[in-house]
Amino acid sequence: MEAAAAEFGVRADQLDAADPIGWCRNEFLAPDERHGAVTAYLDGNSLGRPLKSTATRVDELIRVGWGTRLIRSWDESWMQLPESLGDELGRVVLGAAAGQTVVGDSTTVMLYKLLYAAASAARQRDSQRTEIVVDTENFPTDRYVAAGVAEQLGMRLVWLRPDAAAGVTVEQVAAVLGERTAVVLLSHVAYKSAWLADLPAITAAVHRAGALVLWDLCHSAGAVPIDLDANDVDVAVGCSYKFLNGGPGAPAFGYVARRHQDTFRQPIHGWMGNADPFVMGPEYRAAPGIRGFISGTPPILGMAGIGDTVALIERAGLAQIRAKSLRLTQFVLDWAGALLEPLGVRVLSPTDDERRGSHVTFGHPGFRELIGRLWADGVIPDFREPDGIRIGLAPLSTSFREVATALRRLTLELTALDSAGTGHPWRGASAADGGQTPTPTP
Numbered sequence: 001m002e003a004a005a006a007e008f009g010v011r012a013d014q015l016d017a018a019d020p021i022g023w024c025r026n027e028f029l030a031p032d033e034r035h036g037a038v039t040a041y042l043d044g045n046s047l048g049r050p051l052k053s054t055a056t057r058v059d060e061l062i063r064v065g066w067g068t069r070l071i072r073s074w075d076e077s078w079m080q081l082p083e084s085l086g087d088e089l090g091r092v093v094l095g096a097a098a099g100q101t102v103v104g105d106s107t108t109v110m111l112y113k114l115l116y117a118a119a120s121a122a123r124q125r126d127s128q129r130t131e132i133v134v135d136t137e138n139f140p141t142d143r144y145v146a147a148g149v150a151e152q153l154g155m156r157l158v159w160l161r162p163d164a165a166a167g168v169t170v171e172q173v174a175a176v177l178g179e180r181t182a183v184v185l186l187s188h189v190a191y192k193s194a195w196l197a198d199l200p201a202i203t204a205a206v207h208r209a210g211a212l213v214l215w216d217l218c219h220s221a222g223a224v225p226i227d228l229d230a231n232d233v234d235v236a237v238g239c240s241y242k243f244l245n246g247g248p249g250a251p252a253f254g255y256v257a258r259r260h261q262d263t264f265r266q267p268i269h270g271w272m273g274n275a276d277p278f279v280m281g282p283e284y285r286a287a288p289g290i291r292g293f294i295s296g297t298p299p300i301l302g303m304a305g306i307g308d309t310v311a312l313i314e315r316a317g318l319a320q321i322r323a324k325s326l327r328l329t330q331f332v333l334d335w336a337g338a339l340l341e342p343l344g345v346r347v348l349s350p351t352d353d354e355r356r357g358s359h360v361t362f363g364h365p366g367f368r369e370l371i372g373r374l375w376a377d378g379v380i381p382d383f384r385e386p387d388g389i390r391i392g393l394a395p396l397s398t399s400f401r402e403v404a405t406a407l408r409r410l411t412l413e414l415t416a417l418d419s420a421g422t423g424h425p426w427r428g429a430s431a432a433d434g435g436q437t438p439t440p441t442p
């Protein structure tokens with residue numbers, strides 16, 4: 001194993017040396033090791049690392065914008081930030097012309113608002129349209145919000161049940177579409193398997209059935225090129241704290257195609273989405289355009305870092321970012337084929353480049369036991385129930401060397417577990433039983 005790992009190490013260094021966007025790594029803040037080692041960070045698809053400029057930006061915001069300009073900053077720039085930042089994000093990351101993207105709320109709240117707006121607009125146009133389509137492999141928030149909106153609007157949920165190690169196909173969607181379909185809610189990249197849905201084909205199929213589509217872009221924004229306008233997407237939401245490095249709890253973005261903005265009505269009628277907030281009149285009247293999709297005070301501190309990542313993405317180029325993401329995920333898959341599968345690891349992500357987002361998920365019943373030891377040594381992927389480890393690859397900040405270091409450690413840990421014999425509770429629960437054997441509680 002050590003010889004093979006060393007060969008992968010050499011390949012990792014070659015890939016780093018030839019990486020056309022390797023320079024981006026210097027833009028990120030180095031961890032302060034006094035607060036814990038970071039040997040390999042492979043969770044940028046959950047919480048992206050901070051840019052150095054974000055530390056400066058936040059400090060400046062506190063001292064100048066907040067500390068000195070104080071309330072005047074609202075008029076000077078803050079009030080417009082949800083739309084101005086949204087426009088930049090739209091232009092660079094989402095393939096969206098100005099005036100259709102807004103930043104604010106958590107992803108969960110933005111998703112609720114846009115799904116509610118789309119579903120009620122679909123039914124208003126055609127009263128038979130009472131079905132919301134969602135899939136069982138979607139992120140919990142998406143499934144729960146879909147169920148909540150269906151309940152509130154008296155609609156029916158239609159469940160797609162894709163293969164857990166893959167994701168939703170256009171054929172599966174087409175099979176449930178009909179004259180009752182109001183909205184189809186899907187993730188562009190699946191949070192567990194990293195399945196990259198065929199957004200153009202699925203969007204077109206949904207439209208042929210006369211329905212609307214809402215894409216959750218949390219795991220694709222900043223890692224995979226997205227062309228919302230070119231594909232006629234209706235509505236979309238996404239996180240800014242993953243590949244957009246906005247920081248913990250940084251707000252979501254929401255996209256509403258211009259053609260829908262006059263008819264879609266979001267349900268949280270706050271004063272900031274009112275046509276003229278400072279009139280403070282008796283009734284809510286939605287602001288025209290994308291402004292009407294915000295509700296409360298824009299989270300200015302949470303937005304501070306997003307613009308710098310968007311600028312970095314523009315400098316690096318989304319095509320280069322996607323190409324590096326594929327090289328990183330392929331490196332992980334190659335390592336798995338050579339060294340992890342023989343130890344009982346199951347690859348739970350697509351091997352086809354066309355269908356793979358920017359992480360690779362492995363399954364093994366020993367992972368629950370192992371993850372704590374990896375984290376303690378600063379090797380940081382994440383664990384997802386029931387027995388998955390996700391290797392998140394953030395093309396702007398992840399090096400191949402870092403990946404090789406983490407995978408070597410993972411391989412060593414699994415080898416140790418493997419040779420520890422049948423005394424281990426997970427022994428024997430591998431691909432043979434489809435991973436169904438219960439995992440031990442830590």
Ligand SMILES: Cc1ncc(COP(=O)(O)O)c(C=O)c1O
Nearest residue numbers: 106107108139141187191216218
């Ligand atoms: C696909 C997906 N949708 C939604 C969310 C939830 O967003 P939030 O917790 O920011 O509301 C996440 C991650 O947390 C996610 O991965």
Ligand SMILES: Nc1c(O)cccc1C(=O)C[C@H](N)C(=O)O
Nearest residue numbers: 045046047139191192218249384
């Ligand atoms: N948003 C998160 C949080 O506040 C705490 C811990 C993790 C998260 C995540 O982002 C989870 C992530 N969306 C996932 O794909 O699993």
